[in-house]
Amino acid sequence: MMSTLLELNNVQTHINQFHILHDISFEVPKGxxxxxxxxxxxGKTTTLRSIMGLNPPTEGTVSYKGQVINKWKPxxxxxxxxxxxxxxxxxxxxxxxxxxxxxxxxxxxxxxTEHLEWVLELFPDLxxxxxxxxxxxxxxxxxxxxxxxxxxNDNELLLIDEPSKGLxxxxxxxxxxxxxxxxxxxxxxxxxxxxxxxxxIGDSFxxxxxxxxxxxxxxxxxxxxxxxxxxxxxxx
Amino acid sequence: MQQLRLNxxxxxxxxxxxxxxxxxxxxxxxxxxxxxxxMQIFIFGIFAMSYDLLLGYTGIVSFGHAMFFGIxxxxxxxxxxxxxxxxxxxxxxxxxAVLLAAIVSFVVGILTLRLKSHxxxxxxxxxxxxFLVAAEKWRSVTGGADGFTISVPEFFKDRTNLYLVxxxxxxxxxxxxxxxxxxxxxxxLMAIRENEGRTESLGYKVLHYKVIVSVVSGxxxxxxxxxxxxxxxxxxxxxxxxxxxxxxxxxxxxxxxGTLVGPIIGAALIEFAHHWxxxxxxxxxxxxxWIILFGAVYILAxxxxxxxxxGTIQELYRKKRKKRQDNKEIKSEDKMxx
Numbered sequence: 001m002m003s004t005l006l007e008l009n010n011v012q013t014h015i016n017q018f019h020i021l022h023d024i025s026f027e028v029p030k031g032x033x034x035x036x037x038x039x040x041x042x043g044k045t046t047t048l049r050s051i052m053g054l055n056p057p058t059e060g061t062v063s064y065k066g067q068v069i070n071k072w073k074p075x076x077x078x079x080x081x082x083x084x085x086x087x088x089x090x091x092x093x094x095x096x097x098x099x100x101x102x103x104x105x106x107x108x109x110x111x112x113t114e115h116l117e118w119v120l121e122l123f124p125d126l127x128x129x130x131x132x133x134x135x136x137x138x139x140x141x142x143x144x145x146x147x148x149x150x151x152x153n154d155n156e157l158l159l160i161d162e163p164s165k166g167l168x169x170x171x172x173x174x175x176x177x178x179x180x181x182x183x184x185x186x187x188x189x190x191x192x193x194x195x196x197x198x199x200x201i202g203d204s205f206x207x208x209x210x211x212x213x214x215x216x217x218x219x220x221x222x223x224x225x226x227x228x229x230x231x232x233x234x235x236x
Numbered sequence: 237m238q239q240l241r242l243n244x245x246x247x248x249x250x251x252x253x254x255x256x257x258x259x260x261x262x263x264x265x266x267x268x269x270x271x272x273x274x275m276q277i278f279i280f281g282i283f284a285m286s287y288d289l290l291l292g293y294t295g296i297v298s299f300g301h302a303m304f305f306g307i308x309x310x311x312x313x314x315x316x317x318x319x320x321x322x323x324x325x326x327x328x329x330x331x332x333a334v335l336l337a338a339i340v341s342f343v344v345g346i347l348t349l350r351l352k353s354h355x356x357x358x359x360x361x362x363x364x365x366x367f368l369v370a371a372e373k374w375r376s377v378t379g380g381a382d383g384f385t386i387s388v389p390e391f392f393k394d395r396t397n398l399y400l401v402x403x404x405x406x407x408x409x410x411x412x413x414x415x416x417x418x419x420x421x422x423x424x425l426m427a428i429r430e431n432e433g434r435t436e437s438l439g440y441k442v443l444h445y446k447v448i449v450s451v452v453s454g455x456x457x458x459x460x461x462x463x464x465x466x467x468x469x470x471x472x473x474x475x476x477x478x479x480x481x482x483x484x485x486x487x488x489x490x491x492x493x494g495t496l497v498g499p500i501i502g503a504a505l506i507e508f509a510h511h512w513x514x515x516x517x518x519x520x521x522x523x524x525x526w527i528i529l530f531g532a533v534y535i536l537a538x539x540x541x542x543x544x545x546x547g548t549i550q551e552l553y554r555k556k557r558k559k560r561q562d563n564k565e566i567k568s569e570d571k572m573x574x
Contacts, residue, residue, distance in 0.1 A: 052437050053437075054433055054436075054437060073436070073441070074433070074436040074437040075436050075437070075438075075439050075440055075441045075442070077437075078436075078437055078438055078439035079439045084437050086434065086437075090431055090434035090437075092426065092427045092430045092431065092434075093430060094426055094429075094430060094494075095423060095426055095427060095430075099423050102420065102423065103420075103423050103424060103427050103435075103438065104438050106438075106439050149438070153439075
């Protein structure tokens, strides 16, 4: 029986006057990849931002390792082992690749150095362009850098938002390879529109529709359920 | 890494050569006014660098930066007015200036930097106005709007000594701040400038960093105020005026934000323009209103050189280096293919 690392219970989030999340509830078992699926605008990104404290929930609870973290500031959440790879990658354009990674490293010890060596081995482009400003990288390289920044710390949980968005198939393969490797070492919540990728990586899934979690189950079961896929994901 | 070190050393050498030339300048010329002008450039260069820390490195806009400049000027002036103008009281005055500037910038930072940047801009504007009014009304200490003259230590009565002190302080601040901005803390500041939310979600308490930079900037500006007072030997409420902040803003933008050397170049341009264009008022009345001409130059500079002078030069250098690197890569690939 796997323990629960993260739990969302009836989370509601408002952004200004807009009520974006109405009822998000799910659990993230430790050591697994939990995939959040849903159509555009369903509330997947806001869910990740609510967990991260960037759009704090107005109702409900977010519990991490048994502690309610609703009121925590994003820096406290990050310091407690939750890494976030945003949809727009959030690369600091004026900082070099090396500086982007160094800024993200909360400490330098054996584990983070080992993680850094691994990401540089997996993404040799980052090593090659170590001194290049982040803003001058291609979309794929930026995604690699964003993943590297999140993984370089010894995070227990990674929130990854649409890592395949706008990338060439060959880069998507590379990104997928990196997430599959990270899966061995950390727990992941993945938001992904690319169903092929999500189904290869994910263990369990939660479908979000109109700001509510409407369905959940094991990824292997979802692949068989054509009706569900058509209804909520638009995949025939 | 080696390439980086070489470039760093190259630019450091260039700055040191320029500093050495400026060091021997007073021994090669006799004009008092030009020496005074260059001294003002050093002082405003320091002041503009302190502004660049806020605007260029952290993305904080301040409309009241003059208050720290004024705190420095008034601190030393009041200490000299109440005591003998000796080196001991100079140190006391500098310590008071630094302490006051640090406290004010800390309080202002804590109160406003957690909010959107325009709150900081508005509060600093209001506070600078408050200091201006306080200096005008507290006549028994500040001399009101008329100000007062003071005597300075014997050492600073020699213009060459004062010139050299200003130059040394500017050079020390330049290299010190360059080190500060190139440090891991400086990189965090640049990350904050680019994306505050993202920096926060990497585990940094953004407010702490903003307050640190606000205090460092305020302290550096107060030292510029101290030197300004030593050079003029007179202080009045104009040191708190919004124009002083706007000058720093202009110097930083025209010179190049986020470069440190840019604000010094900007200070030189604005001070020279002020000096020469004012002198031309006999030729045509428009030169009396030289700020109008400068406004036009400023608009053109922002349109055609948005990165400022130093920023544009750095950009060209970077492009040239990239082209050289690309050519090298193509050549080595050809060699391998051959």
